[in-house]
Amino acid sequence: MNDYTLREISGFPEMLAQHHLIEQLNPDMPKERYHELLRLMLPYNYRMVGAFDASEKCVGLSGFWIAAKFYSGKYLEIDNFVVDAAYRAKGIGKLLTDWLLQLAKHEGCDTVMLDAYVTNTAAHRFYLREGFQIKGFHFLKSVHT
Template sequence: MKLQELTTIKEMLDQIETMRFLYPNLSIEKYESYLSEMVPNNYIQIAVFDGSICLGITGCWSATKLWTGKYLEIDNFVVNPEFRSKGIGKLLTDYIEQKALNLGCSSIVLDAFTGNFAAHRFYYNQGYVPKGFHFVKVLDESKLTL
């Protein structure tokens, strides 16, 4: 298995079938339109490949908020259903955590749909906790404004 950062819209568009496990009705046109707005705002994707097969993918971007300072946000986290419970999600979250530390982030945040209990369980097991309606994994409390 190989982890790869996808930084161009073309690289991301090439993996639309994996993203469709999360968003089945996502059209290529809409995806490209959204990515055209997201990529210039620091959005990248991280994918896990076995050869040319994308096993899992997630987007992320860093930003700054008053309460947390610099943070990394996970967005659109999906593992191909055929490869779930095989450590793909953990590979992605471990990679993201190291990336956040390298960027000097205080926290990693994400949203999970309220009815997605499998995702809640997964994120709890990775050290994330709900903070309002966001899940937050604090990496360095000294960088928080709260």
């Protein structure tokens, strides 16, 4: 577990270089769409943290936002949390989660929240083991028909 270095992934080019991981979470996400969405998200303070191996390869990452809502207070939202399939079960997810929780405390957040795809049962087990609770449903409706 100590073989990985965590650091914030800064700047558009370094974030764009992580498409290979985002694609594991979202297999239908072409690089062009990832590029387009990053451009839309960055002005709203979207940030990323990565876990890097000894060769400086990013093997896990999480995007995150810090904001506030009435029901949660100030929060850190984990977004696009993924560990490379070849590196799973090595403690990288725990390292990333611990880093994000420490940042949330440092930033004065009241809560940490996330969405997990309904079909991602491995993620559900991980987050429940890490002390997260299922609070509700996240509804989504496309405006394009």
